[in-house]
Amino acid sequence: MTRQVPADAGRSQARQAAIILKVAHAMASHGVAALPRNYELFYDALSGRLPQLSRELAALGSNPPQDALDALGLKHHLVAHAALAADRARTAGQETLGEIAGKLRLALLQKQVFKDELDHFAGRLAADPVAGLSEFADDAARLRDAAGRLTNEESALQHTLETSARRLAELEGDLAESRRSLTRDPATGLPNRLALTAKLDAILETERTDQPVALLLASVEGLREMAEHHGGPVAAKALAKLSALFRKSIKKNDFVARVGQQDFAFVCRDVSAENAEVIARRLRQSVTELTVTLPGRTHTAETLSLAAGIAIAQPGSTSADLLSQAELALAGARDGTGILCYSAAFGRGRSAA
Known part of the structure; x- marks a missing residue:
């Protein structure tokens, strides 16, 4: 079964392109050198991912010295400044x-x-x-x-x-x-995609075949729109709540990482596909119950939802295999099923709303 790219993926790409153009324009207007680390600095500031960085960069004004820009990048532990x-x-x-x-x-x-x-x-x-x-x-x-x-x-x-x-x-x-x-998401303190890949590689090299490993790739729907409509501080508040929630939701030997603006990954050991779906449903319910109040609007709160794709490691699976399968399942889950488990005959994959 052939699946089309979800419509929101196209919108996401358009937003990313708009942010990149905004970054290039901002750097040029501020007389900032076209260095890779400066691009990352301005991108993280203008995308709303790091609200504190946005405020500190704005405080530097026009034509900020490179030393001051580097000090900000080092303070916020940006990857390009490592x-x-x-x-x-x-x-x-x-x-x-x-x-x-x-x-x-x-x-x-x-x-x-x-x-x-x-x-x-x-x-x-x-x-x-x-x-x-x-x-x-x-x-x-x-x-x-x-x-x-x-x-x-x-x-x-x-x-x-x-x-x-x-x-x-x-x-x-x-x-x-x-x-x-290099392996940590600066906004949440959670491991990032690089850390996730390293973790999967380490587990798949040592895990026994009778102890299956599940990868849950989850997208928190509404988080990106929250940042766009209500600003970075509201999104940062939501991220703080989500990261705390996700840390509490996993067992001691399991693993959670932030792998995209609104995407998170969970590695669970010794679980079947059924167990993984139960975990995904529990995460989905917890995210649905989460509320984020808006500034100056005590009685108004935003809510979020979660879609999840699940992949179960097979003998000989690599981290790239699992990530690819989980991404395919997540794309299907976003089409409306909510939670989808990848299977070899994808398209007849098991799903749980």
């Missing part, structure tokens, strides 16, 4: 190590000076054990001064090492955050 964060962390790490090396050289130099003074003093005592008291006092004073300089350098080195250790720990945290940004 490489920049890594480069800055590497540069800072090299500078820190260079400072430590410089302090070590000074400390070693002072130790050598102290050793030379000590050798000179010992040599004088050996050569002239009955030297005059004044000469002995002069030598002792030089030795004392050298010991003082050595102590000062050792204290400075200790301070540098402690400071550098804290700085390196911060850099390690920055690098870990930049790595996480």
Whole structure:
């Protein structure tokens, strides 16, 4: 059975094209360099996906300096800025190590000076054990001064090492955050599509065939329209509620990710197709019961709905197979069935409204 692309997919593509044109125009009018990371920054700001980023970018005004734009991208852990964060962390790490090396050289130099003074003093005592008291006092004073300089350098080195250790720990945290940004959705904190693919690959490589794995691909209908009609803050509120709901709805060893503007994915282990449909119906009911109040309209709330496509892993399945099957099932579910489970003879797939 051949399925046509749903009408809302065409509208979605048109909206995406409009946003891209808006991004290009905004960057040109603000005199922003056509760098890939700047495109991502403006896209995330203008699409309403990150309302706080939108406000902070607007506050920069016209002709914002690149450093200020990069600071925003790093603050919000945008994917395109992960490489920049890594480069800055590497540069800072090299500078820190260079400072430590410089302090070590000074400390070693002072130790050598102290050793030379000590050798000179010992040599004088050996050569002239009955030297005059004044000469002995002069030598002792030089030795004392050298010991003082050595102590000062050792204290400075200790301070540098402690400071550098804290700085390196911060850099390690920055690098870990930049790595996480590659696999995390910044708006919800949930894993993203890249993380989902990695999770599926890991599970499919190790899972036993008697413990089936289900992939539920869910679309929260109305979320995109909510952002367009009521603005980013309302959509952000809805996303916060949805992400909290979805986290609570899965078992400890299951997995949820945000894979699109209104699309989420759930990986459930040791479930049959029937179990997966029950889970999908429960998610659908929970989303239907969710309400999002509008600013200044206490008694007016928006509601959402959910459509879900289900794919069950078969022996030899890959993550690409499961994603493709779940996407086909979701397209069918959006046609009106609400929930659809993919089968080999798709078109006669089982469905549950």
